[in-house]
Amino acid sequence: MIEMTTELDLRTVDARHHVHGHTNLRQHSQHGPSAMVVGGEGVWITTDDGRRLIDGFSGLGCTSLGYDNARLATAAHDQLTTLPYAPTFYGRTHPTVASLAERLVAKAPGDMSRVMFQCSGSEANDSLIKFVWYRNIARGEPDRRVFISRWRGYYGNTVASVSMSGQPHMHAKFGLPLEGFVKTETPNYYLNHSDGETEEEFSQRMADDLERVILEVGPEKVAAFAAEPMQSGGGAIRPPEGYWPRMQAVLREHGIHFHVDEVVCGFGRTGNWWGSETFDLEPDSISCAKALTGGYFPMSALILKEDFYQDMQRNADEVGVLGHGFTYSGHPVGAAVAMEALDIYEETDLVGHVRNVSPGFLAGCEALLDHPLVGDVRGVGLFCGIQLVADKGNRELFDPALMVGQRVQDHAHDRGVYLRAITPDRISFMPPLIINEEEIAEATRRLAAALDDTLTELGR
Template sequence: MTYLAPNSVQARDIATIVHPQTNLVRHIAEGPMVIGSGHGCYVYDDNGTQYLDTAAGLWCASLGYASERLAKVAYEQMRKLGYYHLYRGTTHDVAVDLAEKLLSIAPVPMSKVLFQCSGSEANDTALKLVWYYHHAIGKPEKRKIIGRRMAYHGSTSASISASGKPDMHADFGLPFPGFLHTEYPHYYRHHNEGESEEQFATRMADALEQLILREGPETCAAFIGEPVMGAGGGLTPPATYWEKIQAVIRRYDMLFIADEVICGFGRTGNMWGSQTYDLQPDMISCAKALSAGMQPISALMINERVFEAMLDESRKLGNFAHGFTYAGHPVTTAVAMETLRIYEDMDMLGHVQRVGPYLQEKLGTLADHPLVGEVRGVGLLTGIEMVADKATRAQFDPGRQVGATVDKHARKHGLITRFVGDRVAFSPPLIITEAEIDEAVTRITRAMDDTWAEVR
């Protein structure tokens, strides 16, 4: 057990805080990593050690760490109107400005915006609206939500039920009944010998259709999916996958929720992952880069079809009985609006389109590493798959914890990564430069070398 000074931040943390996605027993024994400051793509611990963060925090620090421009906007908004709500027909100008902006840049026509505080809440709201919609059109039996194995849509009880992460369901009594999961579209890991990406995508769409037919199309309400799977390991879809999946969704009159919490605002090289993969959703959730991670805000955009059903319910019930205390908070919406202005001023999309291919090229060199089976990505999002045998694609025994071992060595070399099982996902701040990409690749290569020496 690590010795911690009684009044240190680490000791006080252990005595007071429960950390998400953390082995609590190990945390008590070893203590936390204390982050003291950040600038650009780097963070610094309480000892002053520098780390290049290629995970952008939790996929969200798109402008890196610390922004004087956003700090000033937050300060000025707090002085003018530090809080007000959107309940019972009340509004304020910054929420209206942001809603107008989001609708103007939406990848497909959208009608209205609902604000929340997190991606989890945005997806949870979308799921509630699926049921609300089908009640409104006289089909209340359409209640089943279909997600994908290994997908992640949030930590609220409904959004995690839609997620296909067994470790996040275990002993919570989840998922709720009526939440179904179709195949994990991981071509490298799950394709049959000689099967092309297009053939694999057809098999994935057929599996979705067979699931719907088994359950009864009259009971299947919606499909939710990320354009690129984030917590599924930074997994890009195989060729023609979304074209085929969307055809099935439309065939059975299901709503389609595009979870853009990670992909939105430039991550894939377009403003939206839906543009990169030609998605036509009925609802779009977004968060994270909406405020560059600087404020807790999310938004759910809905199309006219869904909003008309909501109007019918208001005529029937008299009230849209849903909401969050901090939804559309004036400070968070002001910071989000300024974040979108910064993206425009910096030509952030142009920057990602320039450096994204460079990241893919440089990380692609790791495909020759004895530990690596596949490197695949889009824009500034890349997944690296580690294998025990490159020829057979055999996986490591999970007990070896190879992903965690890479992460351990990466920290030693001043690099923060995001590992999912034996995959490493790169999602650096969108402001990253070619020189910083070179630095990141050098550091992750050293971490891979150290890991290979340890596990071979």
Template sequence: MTVSLSADARLSNAGARDFALPEDEAKAAWEADRQHLLHPWTNFASFKERGSFLVSGARGVHVYDTTGRQYLDGMAGLWCVNLGYGREDIVEAIADQARRMPYFTPFVDVGSLPAADLAKEIARIAPGDLNHVFFTCGGSTANDSAVRLIHFYHALRGKKDKRRLLVQMDSYHGSTYLTHSMSGRHTARSPLLNFETEMVQTLRSPNTYRRPEGMDEAGFLDLLISEMEERILSLGADTIAAFFAEPLMGAGGVIVPPRGYHARVQGLCRKYDILYVSDEVVTGFGRLGHFFASAEHFGLEPDIIISAKGITSGYQPLGAVIYSDRMQAVLNAAPEEAWFTNGFTYSGHPVVCAAALATIRAMEAEDICGHVRENGPKFETALKSLLDIDIVGDVRGSHFMMCVEAVADQKTKELFAPKADVGHRIADHAHELGLIARSIGNLIVLSPPLIFTEDHIAETAATLREAITRTRADLKADGFLA
């Protein structure tokens, strides 16, 4: 399938009447944002000059800026708008619950019908004996709460010294103080901030593309497992509470571990009484073609799954700690004085839970997971065609979770100098061409809505090819490429 990159094909006027603002209003909104709003992950030096790209509306798989210009959303918002924009069924579920009861406290022994119904639904679709749920406000608070639950669990077992957490380089688990400390993306760690370094222990990244030179994938797997076991023994298994891992790492660059990695790591965790936590904030709810990727995609039986993002298709903020019957049995045996003192005002918020219930209903009714299993491999194939461009070193991922890594030399895998800013250059050109893609250093990450069609896939690949080609010309002109 060939997709034209003409202006008409890229930048449709559809939605302009709905989302375009008068020029003076658009300028005032841009200035208000620049002067008063602190964004996540802000670089103040560039922000004070460039300000923000303001999105004023969205429909289907497209977003629109304040001029009414259309962009194909290659990021599903931020890994989350899985069912696309403008879903009236989800919107109506939110509105109906807000009219019925917008909120009541979830603390101690008070509950709401939507929260109870959602917990039951999650237990139904979760793998194995993961039949218990604690609700939070997002992925960061879910991972943070999981740590507290894990420490509480071990303490009830008489193993209070089991507090350390094993994480991986290049991982991402959130933005609370603790979960950012657990995130192994050291390049994202500002030297102006503090992080927990004793309780959190970081292991080598399972990045198969960046394995030691001359080592095959099987040898790399053996190295990872050997190093992990050595670390466990050196720290003392009786001090280690849990291992946290994303099935595929998201923000770290869609890192694909060697085949068999998760099963062997889980074997070590069971051997040394370490809980295995599968952080499925990104991979859960359909991105890899299943509600949860751990069991179906990787043959993994985690003790805990962390979920957020796609659980409501991004329509409301929700996180979930989904844990096992085995853990619940220990919690049920807790003495009367042992309270689990962790919670949030908006845990199990009824309106948010209504959005999640509507999302699950829609996913099952429309067989979204089946659609991803059918079309995800086509997305992989389309993006891997970019490997014929000499500055594309790797295209990796699975289904609708992909990454393109730019390199200065395909054979040596040498990176461009940081000043080349290659990822931003590619993303900026893609933006100019009508595609929203995420740059992370030398990487371009794509995680589109799960309703992407073959036409959307072809358009994405063609647009990204043009963006990389333009970037290559820029790099050559600026002396970063021979």
């Protein structure tokens, strides 16, 4: 006899059998899931206990169009019933992915002309790492292998992309990072500036550190510098004034390939199609994912310039093929959903919408600076980092054992808004791009209440 499981039972089932990433394993197996999400509508998610929460984190920064977009669902359904799968190896293709490739390179910042598809941001960045090595061998520079990136950067979880990431807890106990992945400073002005140091001076210090690292490695050995326009997994860290012009000047001076990770910033998050536009970046390559399909299908893209492709082609001529690819690269359903998402972004002028609601969103966040727990608020578009501190006077952080960020996240959940706390006690607030002004006000009100709850709890 088959025993039926109820939804309540499924919490236990999950606790017993499901290994979750970025989760405290012991706590999960002992206490079960922190949330069981069963549905969604617009910017709202519904949990198994019938509660509705405003999604203040767009799932994981991907559900730009919310949870009930019928057009995306129809595009997926139509593609599934026409051509549910097609490989892209051996020069094979299908119409939807060819159209998407053309459209993405036309949209991309700078003069990009080639795109390779993967299923995740990690794979896009991993492909980039391999392709830069591959290209440098074609150019007779096989020793140009070192990747420079920033502490707190988040580029993914595959062996190479996590090595490029600057999150120590993702290296610990894995015997990582791999050799040849070195780091420069994270541009967290609020926490890391010295007393009296202006944003411009701080930015110069950051650029000096990048140059120090390049010279230590040896410029001829540096393969690329990789960075997000605004660090996401690092805590929604908006770069300070003068940061990117100075960093790019150093890269240009030493002729270093600049890879821009648009996985979170791409498709409107910062109030432009690309974070590269918002911060005036001149990337040599970009990776994107997440909002490419609004999170409705796993798909990512690595976008390259023509000369890069030409170098790769020379190696492939010798080997016979490009010895790299994934079974699901350019999946027809992902491509159809991405095409539809791009249509929606254009037809609804989603970037224009982000620009319209952004001032209210940022003002609401900045009003939280009056709260005793909040030391710093910095954002752009619909992307904001909120730093919690024990003492605003000297920017002193809380004892990590108090898990203050986690407490705010939990209280926010109880108040009906889903947010993410990032070490050290920084709240990342990035709602779906379709959010309206009332929903923004409601989410911010709930966050303020969660801060009050946390303060009361800490007082106790």
